[in-house]
Amino acid sequence: xxxxxxxxxxxxxxxxxxxxxxRQDFMSWFRRAKKEKALAKEPVRSTQEVMSDIESGKAxxxxxxxxxxxxxxxxxxxxxxxxxxxxxxxxYNHWLSAKKVTKENELDTxxxxxYNSSVxxxxxxxxxxxxxxxFQSAFSDLATKFRFVKTLQCKTGHxxxxxxxxxxxxxxxxKEYYMEAIxxxxxxxxxxxxxxxxxxxxxxYKAPNIHVNQEKTVGQQMSKFSKILREVxxxxxxxxxxxxxxxxxx
Numbered sequence: 001x002x003x004x005x006x007x008x009x010x011x012x013x014x015x016x017x018x019x020x021x022x023r024q025d026f027m028s029w030f031r032r033a034k035k036e037k038a039l040a041k042e043p044v045r046s047t048q049e050v051m052s053d054i055e056s057g058k059a060x061x062x063x064x065x066x067x068x069x070x071x072x073x074x075x076x077x078x079x080x081x082x083x084x085x086x087x088x089x090x091x092y093n094h095w096l097s098a099k100k101v102t103k104e105n106e107l108d109t110x111x112x113x114x115y116n117s118s119v120x121x122x123x124x125x126x127x128x129x130x131x132x133x134x135f136q137s138a139f140s141d142l143a144t145k146f147r148f149v150k151t152l153q154c155k156t157g158h159x160x161x162x163x164x165x166x167x168x169x170x171x172x173x174x175k176e177y178y179m180e181a182i183x184x185x186x187x188x189x190x191x192x193x194x195x196x197x198x199x200x201x202x203x204x205y206k207a208p209n210i211h212v213n214q215e216k217t218v219g220q221q222m223s224k225f226s227k228i229l230r231e232v233x234x235x236x237x238x239x240x241x242x243x244x245x246x247x248x249x250x
Contacts, residue, residue, distance in 0.1 A: 100157040107178055110155045111135075115171055118147035135171045149174070158182050 101107050108130045116126045119139070127134055139145035152174060153159050160177075168174050181187045202212045216224070 095154055097155055097157040102183065107175065110152060111171060111175055114148050114151035118151050119144055130175060138169045
């Protein structure tokens with residue numbers, strides 16, 4: 001312990017550096033010696049050694065023998081969960097048919113099957129043509145409509161958006177939608193990820209002051225571009241010849 005002080009008259013001021021003084025009594029020495037003796041007698045074991053003894057059921061000093069628990073099915077509570085496969089191996093949309101319907105007669109077959117299985121059900125009088133008047137009638141309830149549309153999507157391989165699932169109310173309307181949007185190839189041109197996803201035609205707007213330029217094919221675009229280049233080169237040649245003629249005259 002360090003200290004410094006100063007004397008002023010009969011008064012001495014002393015300042016101590018440190019937190020506490022060392023205890024030199026007998027009890028401190030006795031407790032310290034006992035602790036050091038215990039540590040020297042029983043060396044510290046690693047956690048791995050202790051866990052190995054516990055798992056094997058080996059008795060630990062001061063404790064009774066531990067019963068080893070066998071890792072059998074009977075000693076587990078609950079069911080063992082099967083390892084989850086990688087995300088890329090999980091099947092999605094497998095309820096849709098891999099073979100897509102592309103022709104009207106194939107669509108008619110699917111429509112009849114969907115109607116007879118979901119709307120009429122078991123034991124009812126089946127219909128054999130999509131021209132039947134029943135195809136013009138609205139569905140009796142939402143559950144029947146859902147079963148019909150589910151079967152229709154599954155067997156055609158083409159899903160239907162929630163919007164059309166809501167607004168269409170008869171089997172014949174669903175056929176018209178498939179014919180106009182899917183089998184015609186119109187839906188294949190629509191990509192909602194693109195900024196100009198909606199296909200606009202000349203008959204989309206009836207107002208006389210609105211004109212819609214139809215989309216050109218790649219071949220048509222290249223032909224137009226080549227024509228423009230030819231016209232530009234012709235104009236450049238004419239300008240060059242005119243400049244040369246003026247230079248000769250001057």
